[in-house]
Amino acid sequence: MLDIFKKAQENKYAVGAFNVSNLEQIKAIFLAAQNLKSPIIISASEGEAEFIGKKHLRAIIDSYKKETGVEVILHQDHGKSFETIKDSIDAGYDSVQFDGSKLSFEENIEKTKRIVEYAQSKGVKNVEAEFNHLEGQSALIEKIELKKENFTDPSQAKDFVERTGVDALAVVIGNLHGVFKDCQNPKLDIDRLKEIREAVGQDVNLVLHGGSGIAEDDIKEAVKNGIVKINVNTELRMAYTNSLKKTLEDNPDQITPYKIMPLVVEAVQKVVEEKIKLFGSDNKL
Ligand code: G3H
Ligand code: ZN
Numbered sequence: 477m478l479d480i481f482k483k484a485q486e487n488k489y490a491v492g493a494f495n496v497s498n499l500e501q502i503k504a505i506f507l508a509a510q511n512l513k514s515p516i517i518i519s520a521s522e523g524e525a526e527f528i529g530k531k532h533l534r535a536i537i538d539s540y541k542k543e544t545g546v547e548v549i550l551h552q553d554h555g556k557s558f559e560t561i562k563d564s565i566d567a568g569y570d571s572v573q574f575d576g577s578k579l580s581f582e583e584n585i586e587k588t589k590r591i592v593e594y595a596q597s598k599g600v601k602n603v604e605a606e607f608n609h610l611e612g613q614s615a616l617i618e619k620i621e622l623k624k625e626n627f628t629d630p631s632q633a634k635d636f637v638e639r640t641g642v643d644a645l646a647v648v649i650g651n652l653h654g655v656f657k658d659c660q661n662p663k664l665d666i667d668r669l670k671e672i673r674e675a676v677g678q679d680v681n682l683v684l685h686g687g688s689g690i691a692e693d694d695i696k697e698a699v700k701n702g703i704v705k706i707n708v709n710t711e712l713r714m715a716y717t718n719s720l721k722k723t724l725e726d727n728p729d730q731i732t733p734y735k736i737m738p739l740v741v742e743a744v745q746k747v748v749e750e751k752i753k754l755f756g757s758d759n760k761l
Contacts, residue, residue, distance in 0.1 A: 477643060478571065478602045480515050480549055481681045484704040489756035492687070493517035493551055494748060495614070495709035497524035499536065500737050501716065504744035506540045506548075512749055512758040515547040517571070519707060521554050530567035547761055549602070553707065561591050571602035573646070577609035581632070588640040602681075604644035604705075607636050610685050612653035614709040619656050627668055630675035637680045644681040644705065647672055649698075655689035655710050664694040666701055673702040681705060687751070688714075695754055706755055711747050719743035 477485075484491050494505045496518055509516045518537055525533060534550060541548050549570040555561040561572045574591045576584035588605045595603045608628050611620055628647045637645055649672075650664040673682060684703045687695070688710035695706070719740045723730075730736055752758050 477679070477681070478549060480517070480547060481602070481644075481704050483515075483760065484757070485678065485681070487760065488700065489760065490684070490699045490703050490706045491515050491517055491757050492748070492751045492755055493519040493553070493683075493705055493707045494712060494751075495519045495521065495524060495553060495707070496533075497527045500741050501712065501744055502536055502540065504741045505748050506544050506546060507741070508745045508748035508752060509546045509548070510544045511745075512752045513761040514752045514757040515760055516752075516757075517549050517551050517705065519551045519553040519709075522556060522560055525552070525564070530564060530569070534568045545761070551602075551604075554606075558587065558590060558594070562594060565595060565598050565600050570600065571604070572600060573604040573606065573644075575606045575646075577606045581607060581636075585636065585639050588636075588642060592641045602643045604646060604681075604683055605636070605640060605642045606646040606685075607632070608648040610646070610648055610651065610653055612686065614688070614713060615654050616657050616710070616714070617654040619658070620652065622650060622652060622662055624665075627665060628672055630668075630671040633672050634675040637676050642680065644683050645672075645676060646683045646685050649684075651684055651686040651690065653686045653710070655714070659689060661686075661689035661691075664690065664698055666694070666697045669698060669701050669703070683707070687711075692754055699756060706751070708747075708751055711751075712744055715743040715747045716740055 496502050552564040552572040554575040592603050649668045650662050681704045682702050683705040685707045687706040687708040723739045
């Protein structure tokens, strides 16, 4: 198991996995982590990684890591194919997620197993998988009704992790991608989480996707009951875009990027700091 998760498990906190696609977001996350002495996971989806470039991402993160001393891992978020995952591993990522949630259970197991084998052969110690599809997208979304029958089933989770050998599992327990336009995201099913934790055992890390828009008490309960990684994207995108819009509106004649972007960085940093404190990963470096 990666050290970052071992420590989180032992000390009952979760590490935030923050999505990025540009330098300002990376800078904001590192400033927050450095300020609060927190480990972090920098995550990029297929689209985000394509924009910034996987090798550039690796190099920028290494540079910040060296300068700040922050414990960080670079993670492939929602990789949808073997090729994507291989590409990320070859670019030097520390951790990968294969998202086969749109495949049949058996096909997902086959593909996940192949990825686990490749990752292990390259010394990558964290493969995360997902077999229940998580609804929504990282944006402000219309309300959707989540059905309990689509939540992660504990015995299926046990079967999946045993047959694939994955290190981490993304669970569906009432979470979703994005934030409802009225900001009232559904509640998490903590009892279901406890049952999953019990079924898969301590060697598998449980991951909560859709970390935006979830009530603080739910997050705290989820962390208490075994979640060690929480993915956050939408709230960071909102902070970035809202702050950029406001800065441009307030300063219509300003055209200098390095004078426009500090407020954007500050807005993203503020959200990351709130999440770090909520997840309990502050003062853990
Ligand atoms: O994989 C990324 C996350 O699950 C982000 O979810 O956009 O709801 O914060 P979110
Ligand atoms: Zn996700």
